[in-house]
Amino acid sequence: MLPQQKEWEGTTGGGTFGQLFLFWLLNAIKVSFIYPTLFLIIPFYLLFGRKGYHAIYDYFHKRHKQSKFKSFISTFRNHLIFGQIVLDKFALLAGNQDQFNIQVEGCDYFNELTTKEKGFIVASAHIGNFELVGHCFKQHNKKINGIIFGGEAKNYQSQRIKSLQKANIQLIPVSDDMSHLFTIKEALDKGEIITMPCDRLFGSTKKYITPFLGTNASFPIGSFRLAAQLEVPVLVMFIMKEKGLNYHGYVYPLQALENDKSSVKKAEYLIKQYVDLLEKILKRYPEQWFNYYNFWNT
DSSP: OOOHHHHOOOOOOSHHHHHHHHHHHHTTSOGGGGGGGHHHHHHHHHHHOHHHHHHHHHIIIIISOOOHHHHHHHHHHHHHHHHHHHHHHHHHHTTOGGGOEEEEESHHHHHHHHTSSSOEEEEEOSBSOGGGHHHHSOOSSSOEEEEEOSOOOHHHHHHHHHHHHTTTEEEEEOOTTOTHHHHHHHHHHTTOEEEEEOSOOTTOSOEEEEEETTEEEEEEOHHHHHHHHHTOOEEEEEEEEOSTTEEEEEEEEOOOOOSOOOHHHHHHHHHHHHHHHHHHHHHHSGGGBOOOSOTTOO
């Protein structure tokens, strides 16, 4: 199987000038004012981004069993919501976060773990708007270390770092030599928090194959193996976009497998729960799946 990061890099486009202009504009106006421009932009993505278009169309048609016409409409809405979320991210990084209304279910699980000595892992996926974690869970008991993939533009990355530092968050980029694994372990040993998406393989050979939306899919198991070996708690967190500028967050604790010494079995027990929760949230928010490649590799 080809490394999935080669199929979808997940970087933010727009160029240096375009991104700087967006930061300036979204610092001054409400982000929803420019949502309508997406109706002019999205047709070009659908026309020229055929690989991503087909992947999402198949996702609706094959995984959610939608008709061909409904799959096309859902694909358009998926691109529309994704565009809105990208604009929301720029507005957040520009410092204009007061315009958003965010409700979170299960935040007590997160708050309780921040008072404990042990570090813990927050697992998410490329759905909704995970960038909002730093704005939903501002606290100074524990440093949050966000694992990031892909090469973002310098201006975007610089603005991102400035914004997240205010919420006691630092970023750990994934490196080809895998040295980031030592940084992750060191952070957990110090009792800090690790946040990471756990749905893309990124070339990892440690994968777990399981039924997902009706067909087998591969998920990276490395982070769950690490959690099992270090015996640290794992939370699953999804922050999903609702109508307008409203978001709804969901936090779930994963149950550890007791009375078993095998870290492999413990990791599999954790990842099964993660996949079940991911499937459940996607059935509620099917249009917020943002993996623009053949995830199931069928």
